[in-house]
Amino acid sequence: MKTPLRLAVLGGLAALTLAIVPLVGRQALPFSVLLDFGGSDPAAIIFWQIRVPRALAAFVGGAGLALGGAVFQAIFRNPLATPYTLGVASGASLGVALASRFGLSIVVVGLSTTSAAAFAGALVAVGVVWVLTRLRPELSSTTLLLAGVAMNFFFSSVILFAQYTASLGDSYRIIRWLMGGLGGVDMSTVFHMTPVVALGAVVIIWHARSLDLLATGSEIAASRGVAVAPTRTVLFLATSVMVGGVVAACGPVGFVGMMAPHICRLLVGSSHRALLPASVLFGGAFLVLCDTAARLVLFPAELPVGVITAFLGAPFFLWLLVRQVGSASSRL
Amino acid sequence: MNAPKILVEDLSIRFGEAEILHEVSLAVGRGEFLTVIGPNGAGKSTLLRCLDGILVPSHGRVLIDDRPIAGFARRELARTVSYVPQPDAGPLDYSVRSFVEMGRFPHISAWAALTEDDAKAVDGAMDLTEVAELADRSMSSLSGGERQRASIAAALAQGGSVLLLDEPTSFLDYRHQVQILDLLDRLHDESGMTIVAVTHDLNSTVASSNSVLALKDGRVAATGKPAELLDTDALAAIYDAEFRLIEGGHRGLPLVLPARNGS
Numbered sequence: 001m002k003t004p005l006r007l008a009v010l011g012g013l014a015a016l017t018l019a020i021v022p023l024v025g026r027q028a029l030p031f032s033v034l035l036d037f038g039g040s041d042p043a044a045i046i047f048w049q050i051r052v053p054r055a056l057a058a059f060v061g062g063a064g065l066a067l068g069g070a071v072f073q074a075i076f077r078n079p080l081a082t083p084y085t086l087g088v089a090s091g092a093s094l095g096v097a098l099a100s101r102f103g104l105s106i107v108v109v110g111l112s113t114t115s116a117a118a119f120a121g122a123l124v125a126v127g128v129v130w131v132l133t134r135l136r137p138e139l140s141s142t143t144l145l146l147a148g149v150a151m152n153f154f155f156s157s158v159i160l161f162a163q164y165t166a167s168l169g170d171s172y173r174i175i176r177w178l179m180g181g182l183g184g185v186d187m188s189t190v191f192h193m194t195p196v197v198a199l200g201a202v203v204i205i206w207h208a209r210s211l212d213l214l215a216t217g218s219e220i221a222a223s224r225g226v227a228v229a230p231t232r233t234v235l236f237l238a239t240s241v242m243v244g245g246v247v248a249a250c251g252p253v254g255f256v257g258m259m260a261p262h263i264c265r266l267l268v269g270s271s272h273r274a275l276l277p278a279s280v281l282f283g284g285a286f287l288v289l290c291d292t293a294a295r296l297v298l299f300p301a302e303l304p305v306g307v308i309t310a311f312l313g314a315p316f317f318l319w320l321l322v323r324q325v326g327s328a329s330s331r332l
Numbered sequence: 333m334n335a336p337k338i339l340v341e342d343l344s345i346r347f348g349e350a351e352i353l354h355e356v357s358l359a360v361g362r363g364e365f366l367t368v369i370g371p372n373g374a375g376k377s378t379l380l381r382c383l384d385g386i387l388v389p390s391h392g393r394v395l396i397d398d399r400p401i402a403g404f405a406r407r408e409l410a411r412t413v414s415y416v417p418q419p420d421a422g423p424l425d426y427s428v429r430s431f432v433e434m435g436r437f438p439h440i441s442a443w444a445a446l447t448e449d450d451a452k453a454v455d456g457a458m459d460l461t462e463v464a465e466l467a468d469r470s471m472s473s474l475s476g477g478e479r480q481r482a483s484i485a486a487a488l489a490q491g492g493s494v495l496l497l498d499e500p501t502s503f504l505d506y507r508h509q510v511q512i513l514d515l516l517d518r519l520h521d522e523s524g525m526t527i528v529a530v531t532h533d534l535n536s537t538v539a540s541s542n543s544v545l546a547l548k549d550g551r552v553a554a555t556g557k558p559a560e561l562l563d564t565d566a567l568a569a570i571y572d573a574e575f576r577l578i579e580g581g582h583r584g585l586p587l588v589l590p591a592r593n594g595s
Contacts, residue, residue, distance in 0.1 A: 206442050206443070207442070208442070208443070209434075209437055209440075209442060209443075210437075212426070212430075212434055213434055213437060215425075216424060216426070216431070216434070217417075217420060219381070219386055219415070219417045220415075220417060220486075222384070222385075222386045222406065223384055223386065223410065223413075223414060223415035223417075223487075224410055224414075224434060224435060224437040224438065224486075224490065225406050225407035225408075225409070225410030225411070225437050225438035226406065226437070227405075227406040265425065269427075269430075270425040270426050270430075271426070271430060273443070
């Protein structure tokens with residue numbers, strides 16, 4: 001199957017997932033709710049005010065994380081890179097941990113305290129990266145990767161400290177947030193997160209050809225005409241702010257950002273002009289499905305979606321890898 | 333006399349405390365094939381990276397067509413100069429054709445499809461380097477020699493008039509060494525391309541070139557025609573080693589052998 005056709009199939013499946021998932025749940029909903037937008041019927045309220053915003057938030061969040069993973073894996077030339085590699089998620093987590101520990105109440109442009117604290121924490125992490133790239137533009141990707149690892153450890157240690165000294169209730173709230181989840185999202189979450197993710201996505205997708213070259217190494221990229229340092233900085237900032245927006249809304253949901261680009265590479269190849277749109281579609285649809293499982297498995301209780309993403313994603317990913325290795329060895 | 337294609341004036345570059353190149357000056361004429369030789373760590377690859385603007389010198393400047401390269405936009409420079417770095421064995425998950433097509437980056441806008449001219453340049457580069465039959469293979473699955481030829485194809489697809497190569501015949505078997513050297517001959521004889529190649533291969537690559545620049549400890553140790561530098565005293569001064577010369581090399585030049593135990 002040709003790549004554009006594969007992308008079209010992926011797009012169709014993603015649209016189908018988004019269309020069907022809000023109808024799925026312990027509370028069966030009639031198809032008539034589709035026409036009852038803004039209605040006061042309980043079924044219409046469940047559909048339009050709870051499930052649709054949640055599915056949209058999951059899609060936008062999954063898309064953002066998958067895009068972020070694709071960008072960092074290309075720039076760092078490292079298959080284990082994730083959208084959290086430069087410390088955005090741990091910065092956001094630190095924000096939430098400190099806000100919980102000290103009982104802060106921040107409401108900024110309609111964001112909840114948790115979201116505002118998470119986004120502020122993510123921006124601090126982005127700021128550190130920005131300062132590093134400004135001070136030393138010649139820093140190699142490997143050095144930045146190590147800087148990200150160091151930042152993650154630093155933020156984690158402060159989070160542990162905040163948690164250790166917090167009350168049992170606050171400590172549980174911090175741990176619960178760290179697992180990621182879409183339980184509290186509504187339409188305003190979607191309205192807050194979507195512009196941030198869309199802006200990041202436009203910047204990233206605009207640089208698709210540069211990402212192809214950066215993935216071959218910075219010397220080749222520079223020689224082919226990529227302004228390596230400024231391009232890398234733009235991509236770091238766009239990705240980190242985008243991922244910060246997602247984490248502020250959904251918590252640090254794991255695995256999607258690392259796995260989705262790999263699965264998409266197997267589906268559409270490594271060219272970022274196909275890989276990036278595929279990552280948007282696959283990452284979005286995957287998180288929608290995982291969130292559906294998260295709200296159904298232990299109904300009426302909810303599992304954190306981060307538990308599901310790794311539980312469903314890891315075996316599937318392993319199966320794909322084994323299948324790929326099998327076909328490669330037959331050519332040896 | 334025409335202005336040289338590449339002019340390097342008093343170029344010095346430091347990494348921290350270490351000065352890698354010290355006041356290096358050179359001129360490469362249009363269509364000339366210059367080889368850069370010297371012991372390991374002499375600054376040869378650093379010089380090549382400065383010529384492509386990948387490294388910015390601490391002092392001095394590089395001019396292409398009489399214009400300082402600091403004034404070129406990155407894409408603009410890439411339309412004139414292409415660079416083939418030392419072979420990298422890391423994973424490269426692109427097909428050969430996709431990799432060569434990336435050479436057209438400086439000619440196309442962010443999301444535009446390749447034009448007919450782009451496709452022609454890509455096909456031409458793949459034919460010249462005999463990688464057309466590998467078009468659908470993954471770069472990661474290629475042998476060292478195949479990968480080197482694909483890298484040269486991608487650099488040629490850039491369509492520039494200056495080609496910089498870092499050890500172009502390393503890792504190649506004899507047939508492919510000859511093929512690459514024939515290709516370099518054709519590129520500067522017939523296409524008028526200006527070529528600068530860093531090499532340790534005195535018998536084939538240096539013997540194929542028009543002129544040689546020897547670097548030692550970051551300074552120019554000698555310059556001249558291959559016949560002038562393929563000489564026991566000159567080579568001994570450059571490499572701090574003894575050499576034997578025997579007759580029968582390329583273009584009537586001697587064959588150079590390192591002398592062991594005084595033999």
